[in-house]
Amino acid sequence: MGAIRSGKREEWVSAAERLVCESADHVECPECKSPGLQVRDVEYGWGTRKGVERYLICSNCGAYNAVTMRHAGPLAETSLMAAE
Numbered sequence: 001m002g003a004i005r006s007g008k009r010e011e012w013v014s015a016a017e018r019l020v021c022e023s024a025d026h027v028e029c030p031e032c033k034s035p036g037l038q039v040r041d042v043e044y045g046w047g048t049r050k051g052v053e054r055y056l057i058c059s060n061c062g063a064y065n066a067v068t069m070r071h072a073g074p075l076a077e078t079s080l081m082a083a084e
Contacts, residue, residue: 008030008031009065011030012030012056012065012067013067014030015027015028015029015030015037015056016054016056016067016069019037019039019054019056024036024037024038024039029058029060029061029063030063030065031058031061031063032058032060032061032063034058034060034061036058036059036060037056037057037058037059038056038057038058038059039054039055039056039057040054040055040057041053041054041055042055051068051069051070052068052069053066053067053068053069054066054067054068054069
């Protein structure tokens with residue numbers, strides 16, 4: 001099984017958003033629709049430039065992507081962006 005970086009950006013952002021409220025066991029891979037994504041969060045920055053890189057990996061098909069979760073202001077302004 002080889003790892004592939006997925007091009008389904010919006011679906012990966014949606015998966016990252018769902019992981020805020022749901023267990024990784026219940027969030028499906030955007031590629032193969034298998035539940036159980038592996039998740040690793042890595043914090044970066046300081047002050048108002050803090051955020052988290054959320055790495056999502058499917059153990060079933062090997063697809064992966066990274067989503068940047070920036071926290072540069074009030075919670076309502078939090079933005080998510082999948083890596084290109």
